[in-house]
Structures are given as C-alpha cells and as structure tokens.
Amino acid sequence: xxxxxxxxxxxxxxxxxxxxxxxxxxxxxxxxxxxxxxxxxxxxxxxxxxxxxxxxxxxxxxxxxxxxxxxxxxxxxxxxxxxxxxxxxxxxxxxxxxxxxxxxxxxxxxxxxxxxxxxxxxxxxxxxxxxxxxxxxxxxxxxxxxxxxxxxxxxxxxxxxxxxxxxxxxxxxxxxxxxxxxxxxxxxxxxxxxxxxxxxxxxxxxxxxxxxxxxxxxxxxxxxxxxxxxxxxxxxxxxxxxxxxxxxxxxxxxxxxxxxxxxxxxxxxxxxxxxxxxxxxxxxxxxxxxxxxxxxxxxxxxxxxxxxxxxxxxxxxxxxxxxxxxxxxxxxxxxxxxxxxxxxxxxxxxxxxxxxxxxxxxxxxxxxxxxxxxxxxxxxxxxxxxxxxxxxxxxxxxxxxxxxxxxxxxxxxxxxxxxxxxxxxxxxxxxxxxxxxxxxxxxxxxxxxxxxxxxxxxxxxxxxxxxxxxxxxxxxxxxxxxxxxxxxxxxxxxxxxxxxxxxxxxxxxxxxxxxxxxxxxxxxxxxxxxxxxxxxxxxxxxxxxxxxxxxxxxxxxxxxxxxxxxxxxxxxxxxxxxxxxxxxxxxxxxxxxxxxxxxxxxxxxxxxxxxxxxxxxxxxxxxxxxxxxxxxxxxxxxxxxxxxxxxxxxxxxxxxxxxxxxxxxxxxxxxxxxxxxxxxxxxxxxxxxxxxxxxxxxxxxxxxxxxxxxxxxxxxxxxxxxxxxxxxxxxxxxxxxxxxxxxxxxxxxxxxxxxxxxxxxxxxxxxxxxxxxxxxxxxxxxxxxxxxxxxxx
Numbered sequence: 141x142x143x144x145x146x147x148x149x150x151x152x153x154x155x156x157x158x159x160x161x162x163x164x165x166x167x168x169x170x171x172x173x174x175x176x177x178x179x180x181x182x183x184x185x186x187x188x189x190x191x192x193x194x195x196x197x198x199x200x201x202x203x204x205x206x207x208x209x210x211x212x213x214x215x216x217x218x219x220x221x222x223x224x225x226x227x228x229x230x231x232x233x234x235x236x237x238x239x240x241x242x243x244x245x246x247x248x249x250x251x252x253x254x255x256x257x258x259x260x261x262x263x264x265x266x267x268x269x270x271x272x273x274x275x276x277x278x279x280x281x282x283x284x285x286x287x288x289x290x291x292x293x294x295x296x297x298x299x300x301x302x303x304x305x306x307x308x309x310x311x312x313x314x315x316x317x318x319x320x321x322x323x324x325x326x327x328x329x330x331x332x333x334x335x336x337x338x339x340x341x342x343x344x345x346x347x348x349x350x351x352x353x354x355x356x357x358x359x360x361x362x363x364x365x366x367x368x369x370x371x372x373x374x375x376x377x378x379x380x381x382x383x384x385x386x387x388x389x390x391x392x393x394x395x396x397x398x399x400x401x402x403x404x405x406x407x408x409x410x411x412x413x414x415x416x417x418x419x420x421x422x423x424x425x426x427x428x429x430x431x432x433x434x435x436x437x438x439x440x441x442x443x444x445x446x447x448x449x450x451x452x453x454x455x456x457x458x459x460x461x462x463x464x465x466x467x468x469x470x471x472x473x474x475x476x477x478x479x480x481x482x483x484x485x486x487x488x489x490x491x492x493x494x495x496x497x498x499x500x501x502x503x504x505x506x507x508x509x510x511x512x513x514x515x516x517x518x519x520x521x522x523x524x525x526x527x528x529x530x531x532x533x534x535x536x537x538x539x540x541x542x543x544x545x546x547x548x549x550x551x552x553x554x555x556x557x558x559x560x561x562x563x564x565x566x567x568x569x570x571x572x573x574x575x576x577x578x579x580x581x582x583x584x585x586x587x588x589x590x591x592x593x594x595x596x597x598x599x600x601x602x603x604x605x606x607x608x609x610x611x612x613x614x615x616x617x618x619x620x621x622x623x624x625x626x627x628x629x630x631x632x633x634x635x636x637x638x639x640x641x642x643x644x645x646x647x648x649x650x651x652x653x654x655x656x657x658x659x660x661x662x663x664x665x666x667x668x669x670x671x672x673x674x675x676x677x678x679x680x681x682x683x684x685x686x687x688x689x690x691x692x693x694x695x696x697x698x699x700x701x702x703x704x705x706x707x708x709x710x711x712x713x714x715x716x717x718x719x720x721x722x723x724x725x726x727x728x729x730x731x732x733x734x735x736x737x738x739x740x741x742x743x744x745x746x747x748x749x750x751x752x753x754x755x756x757x758x759x760x761x762x763x764x765x766x767x768x769x770x771x772x773x774x775x776x777x778x779x780x781x782x783x784x785x786x787x788x789x790x791x792x793x794x795x796x797x798x799x800x801x802x803x804x805x806x807x808x809x810x811x812x813x814x815x816x817x818x819x820x821x822x823x824x825x826x827x828x829x830x831x832x833x834x835x836x837x838x839x840x841x842x843x844x845x846x847x848x849x850x851x852x853x854x855x856x857x858x859x860x861x862x863x864x865x866x867x868x869x870x871x872x873x874x875x876x877x878x879x880x881x882x883x884x885x886x887x888x889x890x891x892x893x894x895x896x897x898x899x900x901x902x903x904x905x906x907x908x909x910x911x912x913x914x915x916x917x918x919x920x921x922x923x924x925x926x927x928x929x930x931x932x933x
Contacts, residue, residue, distance in 0.1 A: 191925035198291075198298045199225050203928040208921040210909055211887030211895030214437040214446075220284065221291035223438040224454055224556065228295025229928065231434050231451050235889040236299065237311040238430045239452040240321040241823070246332035251515075252508035253319045257827065259515055262507045264388055267519050267526045268335040271501070272547055277330050281553050281573070288556045292454035293324045298928075300324075311890060313822075316830045329552050333544040335526060337389045338476025339657050340540065343609045345756045346370055347381035350608075357749060360764045361757055364607065365644040365658040373604050375611040376480070385480060385538045385609070387529025401659065401852055402469035403641045403686070403865070404581045405667055406589045411636035413678035417583035417873040420682040421458045421467025422865035423448075424852050427884065429823040433457075433867035435883050437913070438559070445559045446913055448867040448883065455555025458869060460879065460913075463562055464584035465871035469640045471593045472655040473577035475543035477600070479524045479612035480536065488532035493523055494614035500527060500537075524612060541618055543596045549575035564590055564631070571624055577655075579640040585874040591638045592629040593645075597622040597654055605653055622652055637677070639667045641850075660763050662692055662848040682870040683880055687906040688850035693762050694733050695721035700769060702785060705792070712736065712792035715807065725813030725844040731803065734812065734846065734859060736795025737765075743787050744768055748775045762848055813842015815859040818904065820885055820897075835891050840900040851906075870908065877917045880908035 191204070203226045204216040211234075215226035231239060244250045248265030250258035270277070278286060300321045303309040314321060342362055349355045355370060364370065372378055383390055401424035412418050425432040433448035436456065447459010458467045484490040490497040500520040507515045520527035522539040529538040543549050557570035564582055571580070577595035582588075598618040600606060610616035628647055630638060642659035670685055671677065698716050705713040712732060719729035741760055748768070749757050760768075769788060772780035776787070803810045818840050825832035843861050845853035854863035872878035885900035886893075902909060912918050 188919060188922055189925050191927045193927045193929055194302075195929045195931055196298045196302065197931055198294045199928055199930050201930065203229075205230060205926040205928065206918055206922045207924040207926075208912060208918060209923045210899065210921075211893075212435045212437065212446075212911075213887075214918045215439065217438075217440040220440050220443045220560065221287045223440040223443055224288040225291040225295040225298070226928065227436050227438055227449070227454065228292040228297075229299050230295075230436060231449070232296045232299035234887055234893075234895070235430075235434055235451045236303065236321060237313040238889050239296065240314075241430075242452050243322055243324060246334075247322070247328060248507070249322070252510055253317065254824065254827070255510045256512055259507055259509060260388070260391070263517055263519075264335045265332070266503075266505055266507070266517070267388070267528070268333045268544065270331045270333050270545065270550070271521060274327055274331045277547065277550065278327070280548065282557075285553050285556050285560065285573070288560070289454050289553055290326050292556075293326045293329070296324050296452075312834050312892075313824065313831055316834060317828065326552070330550045333550065334542075335388070335528070335540065336476055336542045336544050337392060337540070338542065339474060339606075340389065340476055340478040340609075341386065341392075342657070343478050343607065344381055344383065344386060346608050347372070347376075347378040348756060349753065351379040351381070352750070352753060354750065354753060357753060357757075360748065360760045362657065362761070363764070364656040366646060366656065368605070368607075368656060370607055371605070372608050373602065373610050373616055375613065375615070376609060378608075380536075381480070381609055384531065384534075385478065385529055385536070387527075387538055389528055389540070401642050401663070401847070403639075403663055403667060403850060403852070404467040404469050404579065405637060405639035405671060405682070405685075406467075406581045406583050406591065407671070407677045407682075408583075408589050408632065408636040409587045411671075411675070411677055413676040413681075414872060414875060414878075416585075416875055417465070417587060417589055418677060418679055418682055419460070419465035419467055419581055419583045419589075419871045419873060420686060420869065421469075421581065422686050422852075422868040423458065423468065424854070424863060424865050425867075426863045427818065427854075427861055427866050428820055428863075430889065431866060431883070431885060433883055435459075435867075435881060435887060435911075437918070443560065446911065447869060448881075449555065453555060454552065455559045457555055458867070459911075460871050460873070460876065461559065461562075462876070464564075464582055465873050466558065467581040467869070467871075469579045469581075470642055471577040471579045471595060471640075472642065472657045472659070473593070473595045473597045474606045474653070474655050474657065475577060475596065475598065477524075477541045477598075477604075477606050477618070478609040479522070479539045479541060479616070480609050481522060481527075481539055481612035483530075483532060483535045483537055485535050488530070488535075489520075491522060491537060492613055498523065522612065523614070524617060537612075539612055541598070543575055543598065546575070546596060546621070548573070549596055551575055564588065568624065579645070581638065581640070583871070583873045588632055589638060590629065590631040591640065593627045593654065594624065597627070597652070600653075605656070607656055622654075626652060627654075635672075637671050639664060639671060641667060660761060660848070662762065663850050663852065665692065666690055666850050679870050679872050679878055679880065683906075683908045685850060686865065686868050686870070689723045689844045691721045691723050691846065691849050693721075693766060693848050694719075694723065694730075696766055696770065697733065697737065700788065702789070706789045709789040709792040709796075711807070712796045716792075723812060723844050723846050723849050725811065725816070725842045727812050727844070728807055728810035730812035730844070731810050731815060732795050732799050734816070734855065735798045735802075736791045738859075739794040739798070740769075740788065740791035741765060743791060747777075747783075747787070811842060812844060815842070816844070816846075816853065816855065816861060817842045818861045820900075838885050838897050838900060840885070840897075840904045843904060866903075868908070869911065871911075876913040877910070879911040879913065881911040882908055 201218040213230040217223040248262040404421040407418040437446035444462040447456040481491040503519040524539040554574040604616035641664035643661035643664040644658035772784035776783040820838035845851040856862040866884040884903040888895040
C-alpha cells in the first residue's frame with residue numbers, strides 16, 4: 141500500500157470514527173466530520189467547451205449533450221421523447237459493450253458470440269420469453285410513455301449505426317472478439333423476461349429439512365419474517381422433493397444474506413437542517429464486473445430528471461426531478477413459486493391439472509453456438525409457467541411461477557412512467573407499470589415525504605403461502621394480483637423521517653401475505669438510531685451515514701470475550717477487548733474479527749447442522765450465530781457454556797493465525813482493507829485472455845464495512861468485496877445543486893476514457909461529488925458539449 145493511499149485510508153477512518161459514535165456525539169463534531177466527506181465544487185471559471193456536432197437520424201430536433209467534469213451527461217432536448225433518445229445514445233456511447241452483452245443475454249444470443257459456456261444462459265432466456273400477446277402489452281402502455289421508450293431504443297440504435305459505420309469507434313471487446321453489436325427492438329425487449337428463481341431454493345430446502353425432521357434448522361438460515369409456522373399444502377410429500385426439482389435453476393448459487401440489500405431514508409423539513417426535505421439512497425448491487433448504474437440528466441419541456449439508471453433500461457431509477465426526489469430498496473415481495481407436476485406415465489408430454497390431463501405448450505428451438513453446431517432444445521410451459529425440470533423417469537416435472545411472466549411485468553416502461561410523473565398522486569398511476577418488489581421513497585418541494593411498497597404481488601389459491609413447493613394440480617395456482625392501493629404506505633409521518641434497509645417494515649396488523657424473506661435489521665437499526673437522535677439532519681449527515689461502519693454484531697461479540705481466555709487466545713482477546721466494533725479499512729481488530737467470525741460460523745455449522753444437511757447451509761444468519769453464543773443451549777452439547785467458550789477461543793486462535801498468514805507476523809500492520817479489497821474485473825476476462833490483457837482489472841485498495849454495516853460491503857469467501865453500494869445519492873430537495881452522488885468506478889466502460897475509473901478514488905474514500913442540476917451549474921462544470929442534429933429534411 142502506498143503512503144498516499146494509507147494516508148487517505150487513515151483520514152477516512154478518522155472521519156468515520158466520528159460517524160460511528162454519531163448518535164451520542166456532540167452536534168458540532170458530527171457536522172465537522174461529515175462535511176469533510178464532501179467535495180466542494182470548482183470555483184475558478186472555465187471557458188465553455190466548443191460543441192461537437194453529430195448528424196444522425198432519430199431525433200425530431202437538435203439535442204444538446206453537456207458532459208460535466210465527472211462524466212455525467214446532461215441532455216437538453218426540445219421534447220420528452222428526444223430526451224430519452226439522448227439517454228439511449230449516451231448510454232450506448234459510454235457502455236456499449238455492457239448493454240450489448242446484456243441485450244444478447246436477454247435475447248438468448250450469448251452462445252453465438254461467446255461460445256458453448258453460454259448455452260445454458262440462452263436456454264433460460266428462451267424459456268423465460270413472454271408467450272402472451274406482445275402487441276397487446278404495447279397497446280396497454282400510455283402513448284407518451286411508449287414513445288419515450290421507443291426513442292430510447294432508437295438512441296441506442298443510432299449509436300450502433302455510428303460505430304458500425306466507423307469500426308474505429310467499436311468498443312475494444314467487440315474488436316477483440318470479432319462480434320458486432322445487435323440492433324435493439326422495443327418489441328423484443330418487452331417479450332424478454334427473466335427466469336427469476338426468487339426464493340424457490342428456500343422452498344426446496346424447507347421441504348428437504350421437513351423430510352429429515354429438522355425443520356428447526358430453518359431458524360439458522362432464513363427464519364420467516366414476519367414470524368409464521370411453515371406448513372405444507374395437501375398432496376405434497378416433503379420427502380419427494382429433491383434438488384433435481386430445481387432443474388435449470390439447480391446450478392445457480394444459493395442465496396446469501398449479502399445478495400439483497402439497499403438503504404434509503406427520507407427526512408422531512410421539520411427535521412432537516414436546511415428546512416427542506418432530504419432523501420438518501422444507496423442501492424446495494426454486485427461489485428466486481430460491469431458498473432450497475434449510469435448517471436444521466438434528461439431535460440425537456442415538462443421533464444427534468446437526473447440520477448442513476450440501469451444501463452439498457454430507459455429512465456432514471458433513483459434521483460430527482462425538478463419537483464421531487466425518489467429512491468428505492470428491495471421490498472422482498474415473494475414473486476416466485478415452485479409447482480411440482482405429475483406427468484402422465486404413458487405420455488410425459490401431459491400433466492395432471494384441474495382433474496384432467498393437459499398437454500404442455502411445447503416449443504422446439506435451436507441455439508447457435510460459436511464454433512460449434514447449433515443445439516436443439518425443447519422448451520415446455522405449463523399453466524403455472526416455464527417448465528424448469530422434466531423427468532419422465534420420476535413422472536415429475538417442475539414449473540416456475542414468476543411475476544416476470546405476467547402481463548404488464550416487462551419493467552421496460554416503469555422508470556419512464558416514474559420520471560414523467562409530477563407528484564405523489566401522479567406516481568400512483570406510474571407504479572402500475574412497476575413489477576419489481578420495491579420500497580419507494582419520496583420527498584417533494586412542498587415538504588411532503590412518503591413511502592410505499594410497490595411491485596406485483598400474487599394472490600395464491602388454497603391458502604398456499606409460497607414458503608414451500610406446491611402441487612401443480614391447480615389447487616394452489618395464482619389468481620390475480622394484490623391491488624396497489626392495498627400495499628402499505630406512509631405519508632408525512634409524525635417522526636419526521638422514514639427509512640428502509642430491507643428489514644420487515646410491514647405494519648403489525650397488515651394481513652395480505654407479501655413476504656416472509658425480509659433481511660435482518662442491523663442496518664436499519666443503526667440508521668434509525670442515528671436519525672432518531674438528530675434534531676436537525678443535514679445533507680452532510682446523510683453523506684456520512686452512508687459511510688457508517690459501526691457493527692452491532694461485532695460489539696456484541698466483543699462483549700462475550702472471556703475475562704480469562706486460554707493462553708493461545710490471549711493476544712486476540714487483548715486486541716479486540718478495547719475495540720469499538722467499527723469495521724474501518726485501517727483497523728487491525730476489524731480484520732481479526734472478520735476472520736475469527738468466519739471460522740466461528742464454520743465451527744457452528746459443523747456442530748449444529750447434520751452432515752447430510754450441510755449442502756443446504758452456505759451460511760448462518762448473524763442473529764442466529766449471536767443467539768447460539770450469547771445463549772448457548774443443548775445444541776452445543778451437554779455443557780453448552782463450556783462448549784461455547786471453547787468454540788469461541790478456537791475461532792479466535794484460528795482467526796489470529798489466519799491474519800498472520802495473510803497479513804504478516806506483525807499485528808500492528810494488520811488492516812481490514814488489506815484483505816477486504818476491491819477489484820473490478822471484466823466479466824469475460826477469465827474466458828478470453830485478450831480481454832484480460834486489453835482491460836486490466838481496476839484495483840482501488842481496501843474497503844471498510846461488511847454486510848451488516850450501513851456502508852454495506854458484501855464479503856466474498858476470500859474476504860474481498862463482492863458487492864455493496866456502488867451508486868450513492870444524497871438529495872437536497874429543492875436545493876438541487878447541493879445534492880451529492882458517487883458512482884463506482886466511473887461513467888464509462890471504455891478503458892481509454894478519462895471517466896473509466898475516475899470516480900473510484902472518491903468512492904473508496906467516501907468523498908461525495910456534486911450532482912449539479914441547474915443550467916448555470918451544469919454550464920460551469922461543463923467539460924464537453926455535443927449537438928445531435930437530425931439530417932436535413
């Protein structure tokens with residue numbers, strides 16, 4: 141580690157140490173430390189860059205694109221569709237290979253470009269394709285929304301035509317692999333759906349545990365939230381359920397608690413230091429491949445919206461308009477169910493449903509494979525959905541019911557609808573296009589704040605709750621969706637703030653079944669503790685809270701350290717005893733804790749989970765681990781307390797030894813960031829050495845945090861960072877130019893671009909950047925200008 145980087149990490153740790161005690165620290169200290177996390181705008185005037193003019197078909201009038209010095213394109217158009225055309229154009233300009241790769245994935249055309257390793261992905265894409273009336277889907281969308289989505293696709297295609305005409309503009313990956321980007325089609329995008337497994341692996345696990353008589357073990361990995369008994373529907377024998385019933389989904393890795401997160405909070409003017417509302421949001425997504433967000437600003441008469449969008453999806457997912465700010469977290473609506481079908485023993489193309497034999501809807505397709513003969517594949521669909529397993533030898537098939545297969549669930553139009561809305565009432569109509577499970581946060585210039593759960597929630601027949609597989613004979617099929625107005629919602633709460641961090645936030649008396657898979661509440665509890673102790677919350681406070689590294693589980697573990705440890709564990713106990721549980725990058729105790737905790741988890745798994753069930757347990761929930769060591773019981777043996785002390789001591793010793801092995805023999809030099817490092821590698825680098833050579837990995841040093849800190853950093857088995865908040869925003873509602881953002885590692889996917897990794901260092905240091913919005917501020921920060929001009933009439 142360089143001295144510069146170590147100095148930056150130390151400075152960041154000192155700042156975040158103040159964040160960790162913010163709930164009780166004096167107000168001045170919090171504000172001073174939080175303000176240090178911000179980057180101030182440039183003050184020296186810079187001559188405006190001369191515009192570059194590009195003539196292309198598509199827009200109805202000239203479109204101006206002003207790129208600011210952080211690589212954010214500000215698109216100024218004369219109509220709303222033209223603004224979305226500009227967004228499509230700039231995302232293709234900045235991330236063409238990324239969006240082409242994802243489009244190929246959705247179309248089931250990866251194998252033809254990249255080889256046989258991608259055949260299974262193409263099969264899943266083909267199986268997931270919407271089989272309903274796509275034209276009816278398009279007709280159901282309001283004209284203005286559809287026109288904007290069509291324009292977005294046209295903007296992407298306009299850029300593709302440019303690079304096709306001038307191969308020098310092609311992304312380096314296309315040149316290396318000898319492939320050309322595909323032209324996009326809105327119709328194909330609407331038909332392309334996802335084979336979303338949701339919690340069906342959990343359903344299978346619960347059945348297998350029930351067959352073993354060990355359903356109690358479910359409390360270790362995914363206890364139902366809200367709490368409810370696990371019941372099996374009539375006709376289902378849990379002993380008959382196997383991993384084979386997952387079929388195409390079996391190779392996918394089990395869900396981990398890291399894989400579904402995000403934080404968002406909204407502060408009312410009454411609790412804000414500015415007298416205006418504040419909205420903060422940091423979606424937690426995978427880190428290590430393509431950047432999941434691209435920041436853009438779309439403006440036209442009646443439209444002015446800026447924020448982070450998903451490359452390849454029209455519109456902005458989290459950000460603000462000129463009227464309101466918005467953010468989102470996963471609401472965990474249960475949107476997938478596994479149905480087990482009985483096959484006709486004479487004709488396996490038929491299955492039993494509603495007291496008669498029905499015939500599968502069968503499709504024979506071929507998948508093109510680069511360098512090989514095409515593959516012939518049979519696809520089947522049942523009443524419930526795509527057939528993911530077909531096993532005539534067992535007279536069994538499995539069908540996956542998923543919201544993604546329902547009419548109106550494509551998701552292509554949802555962000556456009558939200559971006560075009562003008563207020564909370566207008567958003568209610570926009571939400572009807574939004575299928576994915578979301579806690580939607582809102583704050584407007586009139587001082588109102590609100591939260592609502594949105595997304596399609598299925599109604600299940602027969603009292604089925606989706607926690608286990610169901611028989612496919614029709615008794616437990618879906619029947620419609622829960623109306624939006626029956627979803628939980630809060631407007632202008634008395635507390636003056638709202639927050640969601642994937643915890644169970646359903647009202648205690650709420651009856652409809654939305655989810656039983658909410659995350660543990662560690663992040664929410666920390667956020668609520670900080671917000672509840674602040675009388676006046678500032679934008680800098682939000683920036684600092686997103687960087688908060690306090691770990692309640694770590695503090696509780698430290699509280700259990702023995703007063704008289706075994707001699708071999710003494711050094712580890714001494715290091716941890718005075719530690720405050722802050723998972724800072726330059727912390728030696730944080731590194732030791734993480735390694736000891738991982739060892740402790742494995743020891744507890746080996747003790748409390750039978751050998752024949754361990755394949756179902758990739759992890760134990762943090763709360764379940766703490767319960768085992770804070771309140772040891774007979775699961776740890778005849779002397780639970782003694783066993784607990786021994787297990788903890790052994791984990792501390794093993795953690796100390798592993799720390800020495802990985803970071804050297806001198807504990808004073810150990811750092812959590814040394815092993816919890818961030819590395820961004822091209823997704824195809826491992827398969828294509830030429831890509832690995834042309835696009836070296838981005839390494840930005842070590843990160844603090846873990847999965848339970850507000851500054852969430854998922855931890856891979858090797859302790860590296862595998863996910864977390866790559867995009868962050870803190871919005872000053874109405875004082876828009878004060879708003880802040882980060883987008884790791886940069887706006888561009890082109891390694892030759894100055895914006896390929898220019899945001900990585902501010903991100904690792906937690907220094908927020910200005911999200912400039914007004915025309916004056918944008919022009920002051922302009923680094924490049926482009927005019928997209930339609931051809932002459």
